[in-house]
Amino acid sequence: MKIKTIAALAVTTALCAPSAFAGEMANKITAVSWGGAYQKSQIRAYAEPYMKMHPEVEIVWDESSNEAVAKLRAMAEANNITWDIVDVVAADAIRLCDEGLAMEIDPDKDLAPAPDGTPASEDFGDLLVSDCFIPQIVYSTTFGYRTDMVGDTPPTSVCDVFDLEKYPGKRSLEKRPINNMEWALYCDGVAKEDIYDVLATPEGQDRALKKLDTIKDSVIWWSAGADTPQLLADGEVVMGSTYNGRLFSLIEEQKQPVAMLWDMQVFDLDGWIIPAGLPEDRLARVKDFVRFATDTQRLADQAKYISYGPARKSSAPLVGKHADLGIDMAPHMPTDPENAKNTLLYNYEFWADYRDDIDAKFQAWLAQ
Template identity: 40%
Template sequence: MRKSLRITCALAAIGLPVVVLAPAKTAFAGDQLTVVSWGGALQAAQRKAFFEPFTKATGIKITEDEYNGEAGKIRAMVDSKTVSWDVVVAGSGSSMQLCAEGIIETIDWNKLGLDRAKFMSGDKHDCGVPTEVTASIIAYDKDKLPNGPKTIADLFDMQKFPGKRGLWKFPMLNLEWALIADGVAVKDVYKVLRTPEGVDRAFRKLDTIKKDVVWWTSGAQPPQLLADGQVVMTAAYNGRIYDANKNSGKHFEIMWDAAQLTFNLWAIPKGSPRRDDAYKFIAFAASPQAQADLTRYIPYGPDHKDAMALVDPAILPNLPNAPDHMANALEWDAVFWADKGDDLRQRFAAWLAK
């Protein structure tokens, strides 16, 4: 990520009319919108919760594409003035980066017709509309560890829970969890991590389990590590653990303490030929009902605060931002990692090589 991420994009204040979705109408050949997401289970869920209902409501056809979230693809389209994507899903970091570079549109919330203050992370993003909340958590196999970890400190307690740990082979997540386990309050994690002493403290804590860590590099690995008994607990993405339980019959348990929350956003590449329809789609997909509908297909939480009341109570415990999980959750700081990420990645690589 570039240091330009730190630049704050100015919010447009042109006061265009509020978008109101038209009732279903006959679709014409030109009425289509290209929406780009990350494929897999997420895009399948978005298709059911957003794409198909939007087309039914407006007559505007959705053409789907997939990418890996790389900012370079969007940048290349905009720079060459060959934009064929109208709406893209972006992570917090890439959204801020592309916003600072002027590659994606600054969101006009008046045109969108939604209240920015109603979104959990709305005030953090000038060029994106929050769509879902995901989490990195600690998981374990309840069949093999009936009395599993309760706090993030248990990840580092080798006496109480002997055995291998699975961790992402990257400094993110690990440094934050190390500080929380070492007694730093969640609200102070990034303040402490901005100091040389805080970084030293985090690495010292990681030293205590380093020899017992199995490092993973893709989201599919943690459930497999648990299933194979290679680790007693592991960092993982909450959606992967839910999927393993629902579709593979596993009895994995999520430990939500110090869950690290990340946010996906809808963004509009500069030069989209269908900007007005892109706003219509985002207004639809970011509405409370649509965000609540997504939870029926994938356990990612709605970012719109009013959506939580519309979520099925049986689904609520699986969501990262369920009220019971928020007391000690940590919101991942994209600005911090843009600023300090290069240095910390280098130090982490050197630490691993020791």
């Protein structure tokens, strides 16, 4: 009896579904991402399969994640939100949530459980760093070096970046304090677990800048993720920091004489947020999309196209080979045990507070 009812219900739902939902869900999604190889991986892993399931849906991409926070704020002030789903780093998601520009989500209700039934909140675990944030990938900021410019003893520690005698030549670092200050303190002898306590004090900040002073004249400061790969390819720098996915394509796809230095890589997260204040029909569609796009299989699929680790625990065993190159992707993941021997996790709370203060000091130091 009961089974019959359920079956009947299922059938009616299935039959009614197209007509019932057609009026409630918008057929267009404006998704915002970073462009380049990363956006391509999202299109291939989530957007194309979704559009195959729902041929009536059109997904439009906007490459504005770089300025997403500022643009969303401007849209909210103009009361005209044109984006449906936005890919941002976790720190930006926290700020958007703080400003009330992103919608809060309930992971267990809005996101799909793992195939074995584990609720999403457990599957994502600690990576749900904000109430509005739906994590997709774990990436890291780490170093790459020219194998032909370091002699017979390739660097093994992040502190080799600060060693001008052993590795002369230029290095590229990001033109902002985040990550650089942590590496400087670590190489100045601060224990890993004390880094943020030290960095919270003015003395600690001065100490980090003093350490950076030792290599300041040999640093090229980058502001776009593509800068370091280009500088490495041109032989302008011996080593440089950037996102691990960029280095992967430089090494494996463009076959440049560059190798990874995984030591003290800084883990960070990237994921979706849904802007606050979307109309009902668009919200329904985007919720449907995001539930699909962040399920276990889709996150694992993304790793076929780019070397970023899936944010779900249940996706890790499903990571396979690169779709075009045919190489095993697991050893290229920042989360691979071999690569993750010594890592640092981006401290969101700390940088939300200290970002402006330390940035002013850092920029003043740079201008000296």
